[in-house]
Amino acid sequence: MLGAEDFINDTIEDTKSKITGKAIIACSGGVDSMVAAALVQKAIGDRLLAVYVDNGLMRKGETEEVEAMFKSMGFNYVIEDASEEFFTALKSVTDPEAKRKIIGEKFIRVFERRAKEYGAEFLIQGTIAPDWIESGDGVRDTIKSHHNVGGLPKEMGMSLYEPLRDLYKDEVRDLARMLNVAASERQPFPGPALAVRCLGEVTPENIEIVREACYIVEDEIKKAADAGKMDLPWQYFAVLLPSKSVGVQGDRRAYGRTIAIRAVSSIDGMTATYSRIPLDVLDAISQRITNTMKQSVNRVVYDITNKPPATIEWE
Amino acid sequence: MKVYVIDNGSQWTHREWRVLRYLKVDTKIVPNTTPFDELKDLDGLVLSGGAPNVATEAAAMGNNGEYLDKADFPILGVCAGMQFLCEHFGGTLGPGSTPEFGAVPLKVDDHDDLFKGLPDEFTVWASHNDEVKAVPEGFDVIAHSDSCPNEAVRCRDRPIWGVQFHPEVENTEHGVEIFQNFLRIIEDHDY
Structure with a gap:
């Protein structure tokens, strides 16, 4: 500075x-x-x-x-x-x-x-x-x-x-x-905290889902960075979407929530590009979320938008 | 050297101030309602971008017109600042045929001043819904992109420049050099 x-x-x-x-x-x-x-x-x-x-x-x-x-x-x-x-x-x-x-x-x-x-x-x-x-x-x-x-x-x-x-x-x-x-x-974390990573209503149950998903995203990305697979992004987290989609878990129909992974590089937060996370790291995040959180989440997507036109957090 | 930033309400007005400050310029952000009399001792002026639709919300652009009419020092208009100055001198504006948000490959057509020493092509960041459709008489286009024909303009007989993209944001390549070139223009300016 x-x-x-x-x-x-x-x-x-x-x-x-x-x-x-x-x-x-x-x-x-x-x-x-x-x-x-x-x-x-x-x-x-x-x-x-x-x-x-x-x-x-x-x-x-x-x-x-x-x-x-x-x-x-x-x-x-x-x-x-x-x-x-x-x-x-x-x-x-x-x-x-x-x-x-x-x-x-x-x-x-x-x-x-x-x-x-x-x-x-x-x-x-x-x-x-x-x-x-x-x-x-x-x-x-x-x-x-x-x-x-x-x-x-x-x-x-x-x-x-x-x-x-x-x-x-x-x-x-x-x-x-x-x-x-x-x-x-420490990575930036918004003042309204997980409330703006939980699209739709903020209930203790929804917050618990996004809290666990955020933890998995942070943990897997830190592990990958420690292993030299990638640099730590400026900010990296999970967002819980309000919609549901169909899946199949062990031959049974599932109808659950979607987690979006967001990771960006930035210097000042005023412009940002989405991080080019290695596919095997995305894979590890996706599998860990869908396996350990199967009661609530059956789909994981990756956000590939820059700021502008998107913002870093979803809300 | 004293170069102020006119605040037209851009998300990046304060970034322009930061870039100028880091270049050791005496700078300040001032509202666009500031009377020209308070600015007449400046060495140069940056007109920031802003959310207004310049063609239909002229009032939101405050005294920008007065600055353009009265200033004898160099002026650089950014985004809505460029759109405003083009319309002010007789150009036309309209919705961009392809709006540009984020990275844009810029093609430089003229390396004489603002783009001195910079490559023929580099990546800049933009964020605009509208664009300059026809540049005013007496203005040259000094850069374009595939999605926007008028990315940068220069007035032939007065020290006025405009850029549709944002040289002040981190992701724009050579952004600081564009500001350094503008400061060089100010230094060399003959009153």
Whole structure:
């Protein structure tokens, strides 16, 4: 990143001057919010509380992994299980923008409660450029409302501080490496989490299907990359489609769900090409999903669209 | 050197700003409602793309017309920015016969300035529904593709260029060099 050292020093100074009292940071454990937390912690120390919300939509083992990172970074943190609240609010909702706005609003309500308890006047977020660009504004079309921008309610009892607003992911990763932030190489994961990888209604059952499929895609691709068969893509995951199709399992008719595999290369998330995954790796993913998840999934497809005209996530 | 980016609402306006910043240019994104008087000391201007259908939503393009009429410094219009400047000077627009999203093989017809030192053919990324159907009088086409006859234009007697594709995105080959060439044009510009 151009001028990374200056950026770090300027941000710490700016934070010191603006945040005089206490602050909380919305911290998912992704590289953006982890870097923002590390920078602000350097400026205000334990006056910062990192809040991680388990919304019931996170990946397999994610909450534990994030907690371990918080500990290794020495953050003052709290983990709140709000999964019931999120599932209740998402009941019968299928429109992608409605999902994103509901999730954004639920997040803020949790942060408001925590801020009040902690006596914080500031909410810090790891918002980066694509988040506000794609969320739209007076002149820009809304491509998708990122939970940390388009999902923010108009009335909020805290001041917002977003030190990474003008950066892209590749730049944030450079900072993460300089600051020794554990999340530096984690793949991007959307704020609304698995809800936008579950097309149609977000139920605990559907989330469980896509969570397991995402785990298999990640695990097989990591194994293939470790074996030197391919480079790790920028982002790689599974999407649960709302339609059903016919199959045959052990001479019996099956009528089940479809998983789409998505893997892309990108530098900044603003343009992307689908990854040329070796066929034997795709084969391993497909077989493992259809064999181990036979109750729910009987078909696997691979998404071969670039951004534009598609986006990286499906919703 | 001071080169600002006029924000017409593109997904990639901020990418143009990033490329210019990395080229150590004094740059800023400004809304297209900014009066020309506030921009008259610039050395150059980039008109970003945007979601508006330029032919039918002229109001959404703000003061772009004023900048094109009054500026004596070089201007580069990108995507909707190019469409707007072509229509402004008498060209015509319409829906692309083959809309282009993603990779497009660009064929350069003229290497004099914007494409100086670049290959005859390379891959650029585009994202547009409409295109320039007829370029204005006094403009030359300096690049095309199989799916879009007018990928880049230059005005003969004023320092104005337009590109239909997006040199600012990572996937466009030689994108940074196109910006460097534009900056060289600005440096060499004789007022």
